[in-house]
Amino acid sequence: MLLYPMDKKYDMVILGAGINGVAIAKALALTGKKVLVVEKTHIAAGASSHSSRLIHGGLRYLENFEFDLVREALRDQKYLLDTYPGLVKLRSFYLPVCQNSMRPVWMIRLGLLIYGFFALHGHKPAEVEKKDFLIQFKAIKAHNLKIDM
Ligand SMILES: Cc1cc2nc3c(=O)[nH]c(=O)nc-3n(C[C@H](O)[C@H](O)[C@H](O)COP(=O)(O)OP(=O)(O)OC[C@H]3O[C@@H](n4cnc5c(N)ncnc54)[C@H](O)[C@@H]3O)c2cc1C
Numbered sequence: 001m002l003l004y005p006m007d008k009k010y011d012m013v014i015l016g017a018g019i020n021g022v023a024i025a026k027a028l029a030l031t032g033k034k035v036l037v038v039e040k041t042h043i044a045a046g047a048s049s050h051s052s053r054l055i056h057g058g059l060r061y062l063e064n065f066e067f068d069l070v071r072e073a074l075r076d077q078k079y080l081l082d083t084y085p086g087l088v089k090l091r092s093f094y095l096p097v098c099q100n101s102m103r104p105v106w107m108i109r110l111g112l113l114i115y116g117f118f119a120l121h122g123h124k125p126a127e128v129e130k131k132d133f134l135i136q137f138k139a140i141k142a143h144n145l146k147i148d149m
Contacts, residue, residue: 078120
């Protein structure tokens with residue numbers, strides 16, 4: 001249990017110490033506001049403890065034409081990369097396109113092209129040949145991957 005002085009006056013009270021609550025508290029504290037964060041369970045008890053910790057730019061929002069949202073997320077990603085180099089690092093991902101993929105290959109290609117165009121970290125998505133991919137990921141069955149790219 002956390003004890004806090006109830007006789008103290010606060011400028012703001014924030015309910016919930018998830019990533020949003022603590023980030024807002026930090027931003028307010030930096031402007032000199034006295035902030036109280038009240039959490040009913042424990043810090044990051046909710047969705048924040050289940051996150052994959054990816055500072056992604058919201059690739060999938062492109063299919064809803066939410067370009068401004070993706071740009072904003074990628075701007076924030078750059079800010080976090082620059083501001084917290086010890087905590088936020090670039091990681092490479094493979095995005096295998098499987099036979100039962102919900103999206104056609106052209107859509108994934110187009111999405112990654114736009115995503116790469118918006119990204120501010122200077123790394124662009126690249127295509128890897130199926131044979132090279134299978135050498136690295138031996139557990140993946142070749143017949144599950146789309147052959148014609
Ligand atoms: C499996 C999974 C993977 C994810 N992966 C990613 C990812 O890779 N990248 C990404 O950006 N996002 C990811 N997300 C989404 C991300 O985790 C959430 O968007 C984010 O954690 C939401 O944070 P929050 O602070 O709004 O909510 P929460 O983390 O849920 O925080 C809300 C807090 O409020 C508290 N609370 C609720 N009611 C009260 C009350 N009445 N009084 C006091 N406290 C209260 C709760 O106990 C909780 O601690 C993922 C989500 C899931 C589920």
